[in-house]
Amino acid sequence: MLFLIPAYLSENSPIDYFAPAIKEYILKTDYFFVENEKTARKVIKFFAPEKKQADLKLFLLDKYSERKDLQEAQMLMKNGQDFGLLSEAGLPCIADPGNLMVKWCHENNIKVIPVNGPSSIILALISSGFNGQEFTFHGYLPIDKAEKKARIQFLENQVQKTGYSQIFMETPYRNNQLFEDLCKFLAPNTRLCIAANINDPNEEFIKTLSIKEWQKNKPELHKIPAVFVLGK
Numbered sequence: 001m002l003f004l005i006p007a008y009l010s011e012n013s014p015i016d017y018f019a020p021a022i023k024e025y026i027l028k029t030d031y032f033f034v035e036n037e038k039t040a041r042k043v044i045k046f047f048a049p050e051k052k053q054a055d056l057k058l059f060l061l062d063k064y065s066e067r068k069d070l071q072e073a074q075m076l077m078k079n080g081q082d083f084g085l086l087s088e089a090g091l092p093c094i095a096d097p098g099n100l101m102v103k104w105c106h107e108n109n110i111k112v113i114p115v116n117g118p119s120s121i122i123l124a125l126i127s128s129g130f131n132g133q134e135f136t137f138h139g140y141l142p143i144d145k146a147e148k149k150a151r152i153q154f155l156e157n158q159v160q161k162t163g164y165s166q167i168f169m170e171t172p173y174r175n176n177q178l179f180e181d182l183c184k185f186l187a188p189n190t191r192l193c194i195a196a197n198i199n200d201p202n203e204e205f206i207k208t209l210s211i212k213e214w215q216k217n218k219p220e221l222h223k224i225p226a227v228f229v230l231g232k
Helices: 020-028 037-047 067-078 099-107 120-128 145-162 172-185
Strands: 002-005 031-034 057-060 083-086 112-114 135-140 165-169 191-196 205-210 226-231
Touching: 002 020, 002 099, 020 037, 020 083, 031 037, 031 067, 037 057, 037 083, 057 067, 067 083, 067 099, 083 099, 099 112, 120 165, 120 191, 120 205, 120 226, 135 145, 145 165, 145 172, 145 226, 172 191, 172 226
Parallel strands: 002 083, 002 112, 031 057, 031 083, 135 165
Antiparallel strands: 165 226, 191 205, 191 226
């Protein structure tokens, strides 16, 4: 079986935010697909401190992974070994390359078991006040300045034309730059939600304002995990 195991969004999240099944499935196996070994070990220790770190067998699954890189793990699964799949934050397979293994499991008749947990994308959307019936997630915006401007204005146009909420992210160290670009390229009345440090009881910041209002209330977002939502 492949257990799809969520990670915390913040290390400061209380353990009672999470389903007990997360610990149960972590204790069931020593074999895990992980996007980052250091992060994965911290997440496993958070949910199951009694788990022996020396027993863990971690297989890297990141955006550069190809099927040939996963052949050893796939053979183990075909021979009956259960695996967990861990994201760096939140649910695996959303803004995360884990879908490669999930697809392979379906092709090879291996059971996939999703475990309930937080998604920064969904939590940002439901906290925004925007349309939660119809929305699109775009992942990361382009780095190139001209391409980024075009994409931002495209998303704004989609909100006006369809009413769909538009969700996107940025690498935390570029958040402030993205905020400046949003204020520069969007119309003053366009509404933007910024959801930062989600699930952190001490630092959580979620606010929806017009661009005109944001220009007067600039947040400090440098190196802070954040999700951005445009909507009506």
